[in-house]
Each structure stands twice: as structure tokens, then as C-alpha cells.
Amino acid sequence: MKLIVGLTVLLSAVALISADLECSIPLDEKAEIPQGWINMTQVCTDALKKQIQTEIGASYEYLEMAAYFSQDVVNRPGFAELFFKSAREEREHGIKLIEYLTMRGGNLQEGVHKLISVPYKEEKYEIKFDGVSALKHAVEMETAVTKSIRALIETCENDNNDYHLVDYLTGVYLEEQHKGTRELAGKLTTLKKMENSHGKLAEFLFDKQL
Template identity: 55%
Template sequence: MAATITSLLVLLAVAALADAKLQCQSKPADIPTDWITMQKTCTNAMREQIQMEIKASMEYLSMGAYFSRDTVNRPGFAKMFFEASSEERQHGMKLIEYLLMRGELTSEISSLIRVPIPKRLEWENGVTALKAALNLEAEVTKSIRNLIKICEDSEEFNDYHLVDYLAGDFLDEQYKGQRDLAGKSSTLDKMMANNALLGEFLFDKKLLKGELI
């Protein structure tokens, strides 16, 4: 029995050695790094912003799931929040793609994305959810503005390209989204004041049909 076990161990060791020899070990790439100009503080702030976008995506996903419940059944709200979740996820992906373009994701990738737990899982009504969404967007906007300040005010390197990209693509969309949520919240608040839950029901149908601007 002992001889059998010894033989088996020898065979396993030989197989492992053969497998190691067969594995392809490529030479580490020797690429110049002069083209990589982002500063560490700016890169770290970008990583934090990616986390913020993922956090917002999860919050919207939670909202969409809540309004999809059969006991709530507000498909218009669910559709709006699921779309918002997808948009925030796309924002995170765009920031990752930007870091890749600038040569800033060659290491420490495993810690880049951490999935947070949503703060809330239920909302009293549509108005409460819209106001929570508006506060969330304001938080994201503040984070982007802080990111811009960090990357713009660096004494070593003012990252004009990144600042222009964030201000043009991200902030513009943020401000428009905030105005849209504020308008929707105001409209629904008035409808519910006059018609209670019937107002929310009608508002939801408008959302589902895309008739609210």
C-alpha cells in the first residue's frame, strides 16, 4: 500500500513538472513609460469615481427592483430606474476605458471594482424615490467636480484632456439629468396632492410610454 502511494506521488510530481515545462512563459513587455502622464492623485480619484458610478448603478437597480414588485407594480418607474442603472454602469465603463487609454490600468485591477450594497430597498412612493434619485445624482455630480479639481490643480501636471472630457461628457449629462429629476419630482408631487395614488398611477403610465419630458 505504501509503495502504491509513493508511486502515485512520483507520477503526480512528474506530471506537474511536465505541465510546468509545457506552459508558455512570455517575456515581460518592455514598453517606454514617458507617454503615461497621469498623476497618482488624479488616477486614484478616477478609481474612486468609478466606485461612485457603480454605487449609483446599484442604487438605481434597487429602485427598479422595488417598483417591479407585484405588490407595487409601477412598470414606468421600474423602466426609468433600470435605464438609469444601465447608464451609471456605462459611465463606470467609460472611465475604465479612459484609464486604459492613458496606460493607467496595468496593475491593481482586482481592487478597481467593488460592488456596494444599496442603502435602501424600499420607498414610500414615487415622489420619495425621485427625490432620492435627485440627491444621488447631486452626490455623483459633486464627486465629478472634485475629480476635475484634483486633476486640474496638480502642480506637476494639469490634465487638460481629462478635465475637458469630464466637463463636456459627464457634467453636461449630470446637470441635464438633475433638472429632469427635479421636474419629474415636482410634477408628481402636485399630481399626488390633488389625486393621491391615482396621480402616481397616471404618472407611472406616462413614464412607461415615454410621454414625460
């Protein structure tokens, strides 16, 4: 009985201590911190946010393509894995840019959901790809993403000469974009050549190679 009473007293004391340690700072209260270290211009910040949405949009589109080839009625596991991988890479690019934006003190007060919203398609359609058209679409999409990154670099270079971001984008992102696009273009060339010699069997064989 004494043991039970002792445990009860101990638990009550722990509860009181825990209550005292609870954070009472309101969630909407802003900390007063120096702002001089935040030197990205609003023009560059907005352009970077746009690029984040572009990367997230490409990720969703690759995911849609991967899901299409994963269906039992299509059954192209090689293509599916290729585009699942591409979706992960584009999402990772978006994540890295978000981390960079917050590192530079980027303001997300307008809502993170706007930054990573699902791309809206005005017209509903049913996707239907074969291997060649899918790879061609992927090359075109990567080309568009590369052009978008170049536009971001130009904006941030001309607007307040943000050399750090420009160097980061040039050294990391453009390198990956050029290599990735070249790889997809090579796959497209190979598949087209295989179709010339193997006809409809080419896509099946190429999928096995993937």
C-alpha cells in the same frame, strides 16, 4: 481505407502545426515598453478610480430601486423602467471611465475587482419607496455624483494640470449630469403637483405617463 489513412495523416499534421503556433508567453511576464507616454499623476489616477467606483455604486443603487418597483406587489412598471435606464446609464459612465483610464495607461495591477466592487452597505435594510421619495432620492444621488465629478475635475486640474481629462469630464459628463438631474427634478415637481390634485391616484397616473 486509403481515404481514412490520408485524413488521419492530415489531422496529425494540423495538430502539430497548431501546437507550434500556441502562445508560450507566461501570463505574468511583463512587456518592457516605454513609460514616458503615461503622464497621469498618481493623485489624479486614484481620484479617477474613486469616481469609477462612485458610478458603479450609483448603477447598483438604481438597479435596486428598479427591482423594487418591478415587484408584483408594487407594480410600477414606469418607475421600474426609468430606474433600469438610469442603472444602465451609470454603468455605461463607469465603463467609459475605465476605458479612459486604460487609454491613459492607468495601472490596474492592484486588481480590477477592487475597481468595480459591489458597494458595501454596513446596515442591512429593506427599501420601501413611493414615487415621490424615489425621485427625491434619485435627485439627491445625481447631485452627489455631480459633486464627485467636480471634485475629480478640481483634483486633476490642480495636480499637474491634466487638461485632457478635465476637458473630457467637463464636456461630456457634466453635461449629462446637469441634464439628467434637471429631468428628474422636473418629474418630481410634476408628481408632487399631481398628488395635490389627485391624491393617491396621482402615482398610478404618473407611472402610466412614464
